[in-house]
Amino acid sequence: QVELQESGPGLVKPSETLSLICSVSGASISSDYWSWIRQPAGKGLEWIGRIFGSGATDYNSSLKSRITMSVDTSKNQVSLKLNSVTAADTAVYYCARDHDSWFDPWGQGSLVTVSS
C-alpha cells in the first residue's frame, strides 16, 4: 500500500521560500511521476507540477519561474520549493502519485500560511 506524507513549515514569511517534503512509503519514487497540487481554503485544486523519479519535471507555467522540484532517492522523498511567496500562496499543499495523468493516492496535505 502506497502512502504519502507531506511535511514542512506551516508558516512562511512573504518574499521567502516555501519548502515541503513528500515522504513516500510502499513504492520506489524512481519509477513514477509525483505531483504537487494545492488548494486555497474554500477553493478548488491547482496543479503545481510534477517530477519523475529520474528528475525530469513539468511545471505549471503560471508558477514555473518560482518552482523547484527535486527527488532524493536515498530517502524516497520528493521536495517542492516555491520562492518569493505572497499571501496568494497560502493553501493546503498535497503530493500525489501521478499515474501519467491521474492521481492516486494523495497525501493528507500540509497547510502553509504566508504571513509576516
Add this chain to the structure above:
Amino acid sequence: SYVLTQPPSVSVAPGKTARITCGGNDIEGKSVHWYQQKSGQAPVLVIYYDIDRPSGIPERFSGSNSGNTATLTISRVEPGDEADYYCQVWDTKSDHVIFGGGTKLTVL
C-alpha cells in the same frame, strides 16, 4: 488554456441518482478523471480513464464521456457521498493538468 466547467452544486435525495457534469471543448477526445473530496480530507480518486473504477470504490460510481461533456454518475446516493467532486484532464497542448472548479454534492 483548456477549461473544464462544472456546476457549483448538485442536490439529490438519498437513494436517487446524482449526475455531475464536466464540460470542455471536445472533451471526449481526452481522458477524464474524477475525485471525491470530503470536508477536511484529501481528494480520493473515484473514476479514471473516463469509466474505470479503482479498487475499493463502490459500483454505484460510474463515468461516461461523450461530445463536450463528461459525467460522473452516483447511483443510490447515500449520505456518505456528500462531498466536493472534481473532474480532471491532461491538456496535451499546454502539457498541464487541468481541474474543473468542483461540484458540491448535497444529499438532502
